[in-house]
Amino acid sequence: MICEGDDVLLNPTLQGGRGPFDVQWEPAWRVDDPHALSTRGRCDSSATFIIRVTDLAGCEAVDSMIVRTVPRPTVDAGADRRICEGDSVILRGSAQGGSGPYTWKWTPVESVLGSTTDSIVTVAPDVSTRYVLTVRGANGCAGR
Numbered sequence: 001m002i003c004e005g006d007d008v009l010l011n012p013t014l015q016g017g018r019g020p021f022d023v024q025w026e027p028a029w030r031v032d033d034p035h036a037l038s039t040r041g042r043c044d045s046s047a048t049f050i051i052r053v054t055d056l057a058g059c060e061a062v063d064s065m066i067v068r069t070v071p072r073p074t075v076d077a078g079a080d081r082r083i084c085e086g087d088s089v090i091l092r093g094s095a096q097g098g099s100g101p102y103t104w105k106w107t108p109v110e111s112v113l114g115s116t117t118d119s120i121v122t123v124a125p126d127v128s129t130r131y132v133l134t135v136r137g138a139n140g141c142a143g144r
Helices: none
Strands: 006-010 022-026 039-043 047-054 060-067 073-076 089-092 094-097 103-107 120-123 132-136
Touching: 039 047, 073 132
Parallel strands: none
Antiparallel strands: 006 039, 022 047, 047 060, 073 094, 089 120, 103 132
16 A cells, blocks of 8 residues: 555566567556556556566556555645744644544754654744645655
8 A cells, every 4th residue: 555646566477478569558647658658657546557568479467456455544734824933833733634643743853842743733934935844654654
């Protein structure tokens, strides 16, 4: 299994036959190069990749690979906030989907007061700062 939206390396091993080989991956729109033996497949959702290989003598072999995807959490770091120099503000992150329990990570860490691994943090930046919240589900998939 892989996370939704990740690519998977499709790299089959050929046995027998005489080259050169004609290769065709299906569905062609899901792979980087539908005529390459080794290619990357796009997995927005679970998919079945089929490879057809024809050798110099016209003999054909067909195989398939099922790739199951697992969902990423949907993450919300909260609305943009403005504060005055020297002040602090509380940022409240939330996540849904994927598979809990979640692990949380706020970056950059320099102006986070306390733990950067909680869903709610207090920050006191010296300059305008864009904070990014990354949430990883129990299935290993992360969302931002």
